[in-house]
Amino acid sequence: MAASIVVRRYQGWHHWTPLKLQTGYLREAFNIQMGSAAMYPLKKKETKLLRRQLPCGNSHVTKRTLHATPLCFQEVMLTSERYEVQRLPFAHVSDRDLSFFECLMPGGVITDEDELKPFNVDWLKTVRGYSKVLLKPRTTVEVSEVLRYCNERNLAVNPQGGNTGLVGGSVPVFDEIILSTALMNKIISFDSVSGILVCQAGCILENLNHYLEQQDFIMPLDLAAKGSCHIGGNVATNAGGLRLLRYGSLRGTVLGLEAVLADGSILNCLASLRKDNTGYDLKQLFIGSEGTLGIVTAVSILCPQKPKAVNLAFLGCPSFSQVLRTFTTCKGMLGEILSAYEFMDNECMELVKRHLKLVNPVAESPFYVLIETSGSNSAHDEEKLSNFLEHVMATNLVADGTLASEDKKIKMLWALRERITEALACDGYIYKYDISLPVDKLYDLVTDLRARLGRSARSVVGYGHLGDGNLHLNITAESYSHSLQEAIEPYVYEWTSQYCGSISAEHGLGFKKKHYIHYSKPREAILLMQQFKAMLDPKGILNPYKTLPVKAE
Amino acid sequence: MAASIVVRRYQGWHHWTPLKLQTGYLREAFNIQMGSAAMYPLKKKETKLLRRQLPCGNSHVTKRTLHATPLCFQEVMLTSERYEVQRLPFAHVSDRDLSFFECLMPGGVITDEDELKPFNVDWLKTVRGYSKVLLKPRTTVEVSEVLRYCNERNLAVNPQGGNTGLVGGSVPVFDEIILSTALMNKIISFDSVSGILVCQAGCILENLNHYLEQQDFIMPLDLAAKGSCHIGGNVATNAGGLRLLRYGSLRGTVLGLEAVLADGSILNCLASLRKDNTGYDLKQLFIGSEGTLGIVTAVSILCPQKPKAVNLAFLGCPSFSQVLRTFTTCKGMLGEILSAYEFMDNECMELVKRHLKLVNPVAESPFYVLIETSGSNSAHDEEKLSNFLEHVMATNLVADGTLASEDKKIKMLWALRERITEALACDGYIYKYDISLPVDKLYDLVTDLRARLGRSARSVVGYGHLGDGNLHLNITAESYSHSLQEAIEPYVYEWTSQYCGSISAEHGLGFKKKHYIHYSKPREAILLMQQFKAMLDPKGILNPYKTLPVKAE
Structure with missing residues (x-):
């Protein structure tokens, strides 16, 4: 079947169903929804829903911002009580230590118990430490001074970015000093010819993206936690997210970084070059080391140009095998413009509907897929997408779907997928x-x-x-x-x-x-990782109890 | 000026000049050249030229294949004589050692002086060692046994892939044992859903690409040396090449690797997963370590789908600033389909004309650029390319140019750029x-x-x-x-x-x-690299005299 539809710029929500698939019907189905009349009431309703979707009364829940919008404030059990874990023989913070820190960064030392609370508990409310001090340095030199001092004093340090981590890596297990990158939020440079951004580790991902969009660029990564997470934390945890399919991992896009090692020495590998083969690529060791080998203080990252056209399709699939076949088809037909292929099951949909009051824009299906295209020519992209949609409908891979090309609608559709974590938390x-x-x-x-x-x-x-x-x-x-x-x-x-x-x-x-690393890595690899840790942080002060089992285990 | 040209499938060579730029003329200029009559004589002549272009009488010179096609056989000065370098106190290979190797891999031990010659000298004929033994293992276990033995015996080892390196990293400096991956050339698996290829280190890049093309995929890297270089060597040197602009570096596309360490232990990080954040990413340390930290024995690599449409434009630019402006324009207008942007000066063109008898397909210009597009829809790509070309001609960024979309013509145009290294060698x-x-x-x-x-x-x-x-x-x-x-x-x-x-x-x-690493890396980084080397290869047997200055320096 060779139906040919000229799909132009979609402005609203567009539904169709392959049950009634005919070329004429299809054209009508696409065009019917293009009038703004049908669109606005829906938009209004959705906006309203967005406002009351929050279990805790705050409207900014698309940002994973624990500090500003805690989901529920019941006390979380202490990690040290829930899990079998022994405090290692690190020193305890003394008044003399506090004086040193206060002298080093006046006003950047927090010891108030209430103020410390959100920094001691993870966003998921599953682990909790009892740190007595939070440090907020503004410069790399301050971080260096803190670590040099802590290393000498045998004080354990827990580096923290936006505290949006999901495996308990960003909060203390016991009383480790929390070192937050929150005030290290300066953009150092941006080159609009090469697309290379250099910034401090505490810049919030969404802020960086806003900054770049003004210059027709975007960040190469996008996460549901973008409103809170720090780029330094993203790099330290090798964050993946929604754009990895298109722009690759941080291992390719991070061009350089600056890190402070356990002994306070500053490792400046902040190159802004796409290619550099002079010796071993040390920065890679810090990417994904979760703050256990050094604290990332600045990052140089290659940013793609902002796509001129973005389209989003939200589709319902009758089975998982159809989700897979739709993916294969989509890779072939959308090729270089495919920028995301996400899926969720109907149980997820039920949760976002129940807890966040979001609306399912398509007919109920066992599975949903979200396909994003990003390209430089909207007419070309829409033609490709249209051909693809025709094909998946004609072959019954997809049961129902809706399309969006306007920014607000795109965000609404993305929310269905991005806010699952939040719905689960409720x-x-x-x-x-x-x-x-x-x-x-x-x-x-x-x-x-x-x-x-x-x-x-x-x-x-x-x-x-x-x-x-x-x-x-x-x-x-x-x-x-x-x-x-x-x-x-x-x-x-x-x-x-x-x-x-x-x-x-x-x-x-x-x-x-x-403790489960051995399910994915062989013994020799774990041993080597432990050797790296011992070499770079012999006293083990950096983010202890995390990432690697201790050697004796 | 808004000229609109419908550019369809280009079958031959197409010339134009902005000097006579008019919409009508332009259309004519594109179409005139589309007939096959003008094309074939040129094709014939070029084929003939390709046959007699070789200074040494061999017709496979697009492959950087030293062993089969040495460019000139004059004796190269010994590295140890030309450079101030002292042999380190490694053991010398004894008859007993040879017996061990022969017993381990019967027929895989070469000691004949003539046979060893090409393995002792680099492709550029600038450095030469005097190794007395070449080992050709077939399996990882054999490599492991060799290294375990050499480490115990304090015998230095020079890992060698296709010996196409350009910095003297792939040949011995003195009498190091050469360990060639030439016989480790098996494809282990290929998954056509994920596009993940797993193969032994000695597979030749071009062979892998041919294999993948049959399944509608390609390798994510392409080099002039593709006919000889091994994928293991590519990974060990973090090779860049012609497709990096589009598919990113090996740091992103290599998903896993297997390496044998200096003491013979096998590190199996041969995962075939796009995402894996379980501990430090050890493989990254071996990518680009030039065989000084371990010998890469197998690789898992993510391969892109073969583009359905490839177009090549070879353009003449009046100045370098116009080369740069053409690049910026091209990034904006070609966006996601841009797959290469190469440049060469007219001095390069003179060399390929003089030494390889290639023909300049455009009017003489101070600079030339080669723009490749790869996409999933030829009509869309050609429209984008046509709009771009119109624009750069109208704005006088480009003085003359030619286009190709047919495979043979594309290869001929690429030869102008890819064979510069070869012309220089002459x-x-x-x-x-x-x-x-x-x-x-x-x-x-x-x-x-x-x-x-x-x-x-x-x-x-x-x-x-x-x-x-x-x-x-x-x-x-x-x-x-x-x-x-x-x-x-x-x-x-x-x-x-x-x-x-x-x-x-x-x-x-x-x-x-x-010795020049400090021009690009700070002292702290070099010290850390030296620590890694000392940790992984305490006796320094792996590719000695390479990559890092010794600690005392």
């Missing part, structure tokens, strides 16, 4: 897994676990970056339960290991997953 | 520099050096990957001269350092550049 205690698997096995783990856990779990849901083979598997329950935890772990890790997957695709190991 | 002794600089400074170094060296150099030429800010600066002379070398170095490095550039963008440091 559903109860979350057991969170972030798995890489061969795509054809990706959803089997969810189905399997749903059957295994039965009614002991409230929800078992799967969503994620299908284009990258990355599943976010989440289980919720009324509260933390050791027996439920044991029903899930190590079962999930064993399952993943069996298919040579990764037990942490993008979240890192942090505190919660470090 | 011009005399080459002083070779591979520099990263801010693009607006890129050519100033060539002009400056041309003035500085005057008639003491035969040719001073500049070409390279402008899209990546990468200049290949080459100086030729009748033979090696110490005084000429001193007129160039460290001047070139100081010049580069002044603009925060890299003294080796993609070639690595190897033997020839290791």
